Amino acid sequence: MDTDDLQECIHHRFTQVKLLETALTHSTYAYEHGEEKDNERLEFLGDAVLELSISEEAFARFPNLPEGQLTRIRSRLVREASLAAMARELGLHEHIRLGRGEDMHGGRERDSILSDAMEAVFGAIFLDAGYETARHAILRICEKHWPDEVMEAKAKDYKSRLQEVTQDRNKSLPVYVLSDTHGPDHAKLFDVEVTLPTGELFHGRGTSVKRAEQTAARAALEHLGEE
Amino acid sequence: MDTDDLQECIHHRFTQVKLLETALTHSTYAYEHGEEKDNERLEFLGDAVLELSISEEAFARFPNLPEGQLTRIRSRLVREASLAAMARELGLHEHIRLGRGEDMHGGRERDSILSDAMEAVFGAIFLDAGYETARHAILRICEKHWPDEVMEAKAKDYKSRLQEVTQDRNKSLPVYVLSDTHGPDHAKLFDVEVTLPTGELFHGRGTSVKRAEQTAARAALEHLGEE
Structure with missing residues (x-):
């Protein structure tokens, strides 16, 4: 199987090309050809490599976002439809080894099969060259x-x-x-109230007025469903 | 805050001790003391670090297990009750900074708070020293x-x-x-049938009789709910 162009698109030249081939082998093909290995175990691994790569990047890109929003951004990127789109951009669908029946019934275009193969490829890069290399390839893709x-x-x-x-x-x-201050001078805390044009009132506390305002604003945004 | 003994238990000496302190800061404490940072973002990151560390290890420890079983093993290890148990073993509950109300109502013993702090600590080690160091600490714990x-x-x-x-x-x-063979001599495939004492019949295919038998046995185990 010729994967030269694919390796170029992925931005990783495999030392163990067999790993990439396994990543592209759907269980239906393995079964038909009596091969022991399909891409399901690599998909298990790749899913976790993808998750950490995206988490690390989201954490760094959005230093002020709370956990809930980071989770939302991550799930957008790692969902099936996004991964299938990345697989198509790389031309992965042309390389996947599918069982005949599955292929005849349009399996090659199916989001679930493409997304699983994409994750398996991430798992293969990780096994071939470690976390940092896999992370770089994933972020590019x-x-x-x-x-x-x-x-x-x-x-x-x-x-x-x-x-x-x-x-x-x-x-x-x-x-x-x-609205209030607490504690001694060297450890003062400030309470701030923010009133919205609607009359709604929210509280915030912080070690400075500015920080207390931020906390109050965040509480208001959460209430408004904008957080 | 003195975290020397804790760092010893975790098997990681922090360069940026502030990260460990943030990992141990519950949102209720941060709010009460007007601190900007609580452990929720680190928990988001640590969750993914834990997931990959366990996935990589499970993949290597069980080279013959299918994806479904690897997933089951991983979820046992990363579930709230397991993480809370690890946190207790490390004495993490003594170090968590909790809001007064939460503390008075037994928050320090709550699985969810302990498990979140445990994940946040993993995230802190990862930020402090990278994936390999975090993985080693996680596997020990x-x-x-x-x-x-x-x-x-x-x-x-x-x-x-x-x-x-x-x-x-x-x-x-x-x-x-x-039961059957297919293909030319240099690429022969074997079909095997296994019959259980109950009379149930399962098929398997492989590039050798032995492999075909394994496939058939696996199909039978799956049917019996033992896979």
Whole structure:
């Protein structure tokens, strides 16, 4: 099986080409040809390699996003439809070894088969060359599937985002008030209240007024379903 | 906060101790003390580091297990109760920084809080020193939580396992018959049928009789719910 062009697209030249071949072998083909190995175990591994690569990158790209949003961004990238699209971009469908019946019934175009093979290829790169190499290849392949600017904008600070939201919805801005302080001078805590144009009130606490405002703005955004 | 003994138990000496402190900071504590960072983002990252470490190890430890069983083994290790148990063994509960209310209501003993902190610690080691270091620490901490010998026995070859199962259930052995061969001599395929004491029949195909028997035995085990 000739995988030279594929290896070029993947940006990894395999030392153990057999790994790539196994990654491209669907269970129906293995069964028909009496081969012991199909791509299911590599898919198991590749799924976890993909998950960590994307998590590490999302963590670094969006230093201000809370865990819930990081999870949402990650699940967008690792879902079946996204992986199948990446597989098609690499021409993986032309290389997958499928059983005859499966092939005749359009298996080569099926998202689940393409997505499984894509994950198996990630697993194969990981076994062939380790985490760092696999991560680099994965990030290149995923690059254009990251959420667009709208989503990145969400990484902006909470206060600016709340301002945009109330401008949009109410043509008016939120109002921040320092409502209380606690503790001795060297360890003071500040309580801030933010009031939205709708009259709704949210609290925040922080080691500075600015931080307390951010916390209050985040609480408001969460309530508005914008967090 | 003194984390010397904890770092010893974790088998990692942090360069950036602040990361470990953040990993041990529950959101209720961060809120009460106006700290910007809690352990939720590190938990997001640690979850993925744990997943890959366990996947890589399971893949290597059980070279004959199909994907479904690897997934089952992994989920046993990464589930909340297992992670909470590991956290308790390390004395993590003594170090977690909890909000007052949460602490008074027994939060320090809650599996979900312990398990989240455990994952956050894995994320912190990963950020501090990279994948390989984190993997080593994780495998040490998880070591005694791997499934016992019964589960490892499942990794044995399918034919032996089927034999044990039918002995157990029916006090009798399965019977294998070569039912057909295909293809030219240099690429011959063998079809084998295995009949269970119950009369049930399963097929397998392989590039040797032995491999075809394994495939047939695996099909039988799957049907019997033993796979």
